[in-house]
Amino acid sequence: MVVLVGAGPGDPGLITVKGLSCLKACDAVVYDSLSSEQLLAAARPDCRKVYVGKRAGRHSMKQEEINRLLVELGREGLYVVRLKGGDPFVFGRGGEEALALAVEGIPYKIIPGVTSAVAVPECAGIPVTHRSLSRSFHVITGHTKGEEGGLPPEFGQVAALPGTLVFLMGLNSLPAIVEGLVKAGRPESLPAAVIENGTLENARTVRGCLG
Known part of the structure; x- marks a missing residue:
């Protein structure tokens, strides 16, 4: 059996009870660079730990290789x-x-x-929905680039959606995201925030407007 467990947005205390129970019982854990050392310590001492960390531009193992690894470990019983x-x-x-x-x-x-899409702004005091301000929210990846190194061609449609726009993994693409939102008609006075290391002790929130 292979169990895909969501570890939560960063704070190890935000993993689910069921997820932690699986982690404590497993024979092998395959983890990435966002996994907390505290969570890994919850695994059995004899648990096989396999690091397959991925960050933008620095992949220790390609996704196809991770897929094969999970299959191989599953076949081992x-x-x-x-x-x-x-x-x-x-x-x-x-x-x-x-x-x-x-x-x-x-x-x-x-x-x-x-998911960090909700938990990170929430821990910063920002609700992704509010009855009088935003009746919907949309989650968008912040590092999917177009063929020419810019934003994907459908970005204008996304930027025009009503409600709160939540960009995940978007720090490196922040200038392009802002430019794209303004070009799509979002006012520069629109309230905005950038959050780094959300839910962790070293979290940092910068608030301002889109401009």
Whole structure:
């Protein structure tokens, strides 16, 4: 069995009870660079720990290799936890991993996690919905680049959506995101915030306006 476990948005206390229970029981844990050392310490001393960390521009293992690794560990008859930051199905490529396991006939299940799309602004005191201000919110990846190194071609449509726009992993693309939002008609006076290391002790929030 391979279990895709959402580790939550960063603070190790925000993993679910069910996710932590799986982590404590597993024979092997496959984790990335967003996984907390405190969470890894919860695994059994004899648990096999495999690092497959990925950050923008610095991948220790390609996604196809991670998929193969999960299949191989599953074939060994191990109880495997794939520990993923946030929620496995929110920009975590959990869908790709689940599909790879399904194709190879490896039993798997999903343990949802607290997504940073909601938890990070929430911990900074920013609700993603508010009855009198924003009746919807939209979650957008901040580091998917177009063929020419700019924003994807559909960005204008996304930028024009009503409600709160939440960009994940967007620090490196921040100038392009801001420029794209303004070009799409968002006013420079629009309230905005940038949050780094959300939910952690060293979290930093910069508030201002889009301009």
